[in-house]
Amino acid sequence: MSLKIRLARGGSKKRPYYQIVVADARSPRDGRFLEKVGSWNPMLGKDDEKRVELNAERINEWLAKGAQPTDRVLKFLAEAGIAQRDVRSNPEKGKPGKKALERIKEKEMKAAELAAAAAEAAAE
Structure with a gap:
């Protein structure tokens, strides 16, 4: 039985309100579970201490028995210092595309032309 x-x-x-549970991998999402080990309330503010509540002692016992956390739960466990999470980052994700770069260059050229024209007008 995989947990x-x-x-x-x-x-x-x-x-929404979520319970963090230990369940058989084959059971339905909201179906039967073995134990409730925490909760997550996404409606609360990110700085609220009651947003994520974990029973670290029981979670460590279940992890020792071979239970595998899902990605979202692993993120919570890493923030609490219970488990390690590999950093998944895509450094290319936030960079602008080709068209956006072209538009930026066009804006810079127009701004330079306007500045030159303003300097020329001020000189006269």
Whole structure:
């Protein structure tokens, strides 16, 4: 039986609330689980201490038994210092594309032309 530490959704429509549970990987998302080990309330502010609540002692026991956290839960565990998470970054993601670079160059050229014209007008 493969175990997962994952999120089970609760709450009403457009007001999500998640329980962090240990469940068999084959069971449904909101179905049967073995133990509740925490909660996540995305409706609270990011700096609120009750946004993510974890039972670190029980999570460590389940991790020792071979339970695998999902990506989102692993992110919470890494923030709490319970588990290590590999940094996944795409350095190319935030860079502007070719068209955007062309538009930036055009704006710079127009600004330089206007500055030159203003300097020329001030000199006369």
